[in-house]
Amino acid sequence: MQTFDFSPFYRSTVGFDRLFSTLDGLNVQETKSAYPPYNIERTGDDTYRISVAVAGFSKDEISIQTKENNLVIKGGKSEQENTEREFLHRGIAERAFDLRFQLADYVEVSSAIVENGLLHLELKRELPESKKPRQIQIGSTDEPQTIEKKSAAN
Structure with missing residues (x-):
């Protein structure tokens, strides 16, 4: 690299x-590391979805925070849960993670749900009225403008 x-x-x-x-x-x-894997998709003109693979994590073990256009998704297992079991083979990753995303201006997280081992965050971009494009009317004068001709006799 x-x-x-x-x-x-x-x-x-x-x-x-x-x-x-x-x-x-x-x-x-x-x-x-690219753990956990995630997808970012556009679902509409001003709507987006981030889907994060969080199999093995409950919604209580995941936190989502936004601050100053930064989105932080953290997940972690409690240590008590891991000490109670004895693994003969451990192939399912349950390690803690910390994902960070830079959000564009005026993009907010509208909802978050965990479904079938995926955390889905719905994002929506809402521009304030002062930032939305507006149409400017073109005015005209009531009097027609004419260009004066000089006569050839002068």
Whole structure:
């Protein structure tokens, strides 16, 4: 894997701090484990769904938090539960996880449900009225504009 150094761009840009910190974050995230697997899908013009494979976790063992356009999904098993059993073979991953997603502006989590071992988060983008596009009417004057001709006799 090749890593990129974005520091030369920092010196010549103003106002793009968030963009470059996101790029740096993507560079680091590639090295992290992809556990648990997840899907991100567009379900409509302004609606999205994140589905996370959380088989073996109850809804009480999962937490979902949003803060400043960051979505954090955490899951973990209690230590008591793991010490009561003796495994001859352990192939089902039940390790703790911490997934982080950068949400676009005005995207909010509208609901979250656990169904058939999948955690589904429904997201919706709701622009405030001041940010929505609006139609501008084009006005005209009542008087027709004419271009004066100079007569050839002058």
